[in-house]
Amino acid sequence: MGTEVGKFRISTILTAVLTLLVVLIGVSNLMALKGVRETAASVEAMSQATVEVTEVTEAFAATQRARVSISAAQSAAQIGQTAAAKNLTETVDARLAQGQARIEAFAKIPRSDPDDQALAQRIVETYNALNDCVRNEQKALAANDMATFNHISAIESIAASRAFNDEMDKFVKRATKRGHAAKEAANDTTSFLQIMIAVCLAVTVLVAVAARRALSRVVQKPLQVLGEHLDRVAQGDLTARIGEHGHNEIGMLASAAKRMQESLVGVIGTVLASTASVSTASKQIAAGNLDLSSRTEQQAASLQETAASMEELTSTVQQSASNAQHANDLAASASEAAGRGGAVVSEVVDTMKSINESSRKIVDIIGVIDGIAFQTNILALNAAVEAARAGEQGRGFAVVASEVRSLAQRSAAAAKEIKALIDDSVSRVDTGSALVARAGSTMSEIVESVGRVTGIMAEISAATHEQTEGIEQVNRAISQIDEATQQNAALVEQASAAAQSMQDQARLLERTVSVFHVAA
Structure with a gap:
């Protein structure tokens, strides 16, 4: 196995390891991105359900407060408090406007499910019917038509309120169901991401361990042998020979070290041969300098x-x-x-x-x-x-x-x-x-x-x-x-x-x- 691995260049091994790591990182990032998108969609679905329920309940609450104000105005009118009755009647308009704004905002929310859209349409229709009954109560009270007022408030308004409550209960249940489904989908996505991250981490660890063993065989051991040989060269022993280490970078380094040793042997031989010549020449130069010194003094x-x-x-x-x-x-x-x-x-x-x-x-x-x-x-x-x-x-x-x-x-x-x-x-x-x-x-x-x-x-x-x-x-x-x-x-x-x-x-x-x- 070591010989087979030694045939590959270090750059090839590093490129393969880095490529595999990049692929693993890319896959994990893609899955994480997909999970984030699915989680965001689930959160958005839960948020939309919450907003829809809030808008509907706030619209119904505004209508109910308007009815309460009408009843209070009717009671004030019966006991002769005209000014109080007028003020209460004015608050009715404001509360009905608030409810209408809420229901319009509810109607504008986009829905992909046709059943949800149909149910929302029925809620808007029943709310408009309830709103019309409240308006009629207000008009009858303003005209002091108590018979009509009592009829509308006792029969029509109650029927419209029940119809709206029925549709609203259906919508709230459906929205709650969608919210639970989105929550479960988000939980499933989170669990899937945890599993995939663990798998990617395990694969990464395995790749790192395999790369460590391969580099140990291709790089560490040959470098250790080459280092021991260079230590012997540093101590002056030029008799040992450097073996072959494949055709990768370590092999090229070993070949270069071998050529260096051969060149060093030649240089040392040349230096040994030249040292005697340098010694003889230095003696001749010293004698010539003494003669030149004597003649220079005479000059x-x-x-x-x-x-x-x-x-x-x-x-x-x-x-x-x-x-x-x-x-x-x-x-x-x-x-x-x-x-x-x-x-x-x-x-x-x-x-x-x-x-x-x-x-x-x-x-x-x-x-x-x-x-x-x-x-x-x-x-x-x-x-x-x-x-x-x-x-x-x-x-x-x-x-x-x-x-x-x-x-x-x-x-x-x-x-x-x-x-x-x-x-x-x-x-x-x-x-x-x-x-x-x-x-x-x-x-x-x-x-x-x-x-x-x-x-x-x-x-x-x-x-x-x-x-x-x-x-x-x-x-x-x-x-x-x-x-x-x-x-x-x-x-x-x-x-x-x-x-x-x-x-x-x-x-x-x-x-x-x-x-x-x-x-x-």
């Missing part, structure tokens, strides 16, 4: 010497940069002074040019004056000729012309002398202008040379500054290399410690793996 000492030399070189280059900067400042000052001298010479050249132009203008003016003196001399000569022609009358005019001619000649002589002086001055000014121009050209060359010297000094200063920065960068780089070398030395020490630790871990791993027992 650190060399870097410290290089750093000291670079610091001296940095100091020398910084001093050269300072001197170059000072020379650059002096060259800049000389360039500024030469520039100012060049500007002054340029101004002198401009001034000499202005003087030269003014001298040339004076020469031109003197030329004009010389021309005027020449023309004046000619005019004076002409005047003297005319005065000679005039004889005695022109003698005075001749004297004036002679004086004018003399003045013109002296003006011409003075103009020639001034022109000679101005020409000499212009010649000297030209010579001075040429010299000043040469001085300005020379000054410009000096300014240009000083500017080139200043540029060269600036380039020297910039180059020296760049050299200083480069040496500082080299110095920083050497410092960083020194720091990195120190860190490398520390790392080498850490690597040596790590190699030693790895060697210890390899030995520990070898001891740990030796716990496992692998089949030869």
Whole structure:
């Protein structure tokens, strides 16, 4: 049986069990629903019977109270209490209306049984007849027709009341019978439901017990065996073999455990083979780290010497940069002074040019004056000729012309002398202008040379500054290399410690793996 059950998958067994439980629950719920509906129908039937009886009895009671009020009104009228008789008559209408409302409500109740419907119709008819008799009594009393009143109340009303009571008794008995039948049906339904619930519960318990036994064979026992085997594996025993457990989920789990054990055996073998290699490699790494540590210390000492030399070189280059900067400042000052001298010479050249132009203008003016003196001399000569022609009358005019001619000649002589002086001055000014121009050209060359010297000094200063920065960068780089070398030395020490630790871990791993027992 266990082998047959083991062929089924756990999911199939669980699905079958759950399906059966769902079917049982569904059947029990359907039967419970049916019982609830039947019980509700029985309760509704009993409730309807109670309502019908209540409506009929209340209608009859209202009619009887109306008759009592009519009798009381008749008695009050006989003793002369008219007001009391009137009030009692008014209460009759209200009580008859109450009874009519009750009987109408009774008539509106739906009935499926034709006999019940026919009996209800007769009750309504007999009640209406009784109600008509009471109305006739009220009218006869209002008309003070005592003979008619006594006849109706003694004969017709009593007959109608008896007929209504007979029909009402029949209906009450029938309604009571229906109520008892509904109660018995409800009791039968309850008993049936109790039996079915007990049966479903028993079947459910049987299914649960069967499922428990099946799962114990399919799941519990194979898992227990597999757990014991895994405990042996956990203790390092890899020699035991895992048997077959069917083709269900437990069988797949056992197959996976078997593959895991085989893989673990391979891994343990590989680890055992690799542990010796790791130990040898860790020893070689430790020896190499010791050699590297020694060379790193030598490199650190060399870097410290290089750093000291670079610091001296940095100091020398910084001093050269300072001197170059000072020379650059002096060259800049000389360039500024030469520039100012060049500007002054340029101004002198401009001034000499202005003087030269003014001298040339004076020469031109003197030329004009010389021309005027020449023309004046000619005019004076002409005047003297005319005065000679005039004889005695022109003698005075001749004297004036002679004086004018003399003045013109002296003006011409003075103009020639001034022109000679101005020409000499212009010649000297030209010579001075040429010299000043040469001085300005020379000054410009000096300014240009000083500017080139200043540029060269600036380039020297910039180059020296760049050299200083480069040496500082080299110095920083050497410092960083020194720091990195120190860190490398520390790392080498850490690597040596790590190699030693790895060697210890390899030995520990070898001891740990030796716990496992692998089949030869």
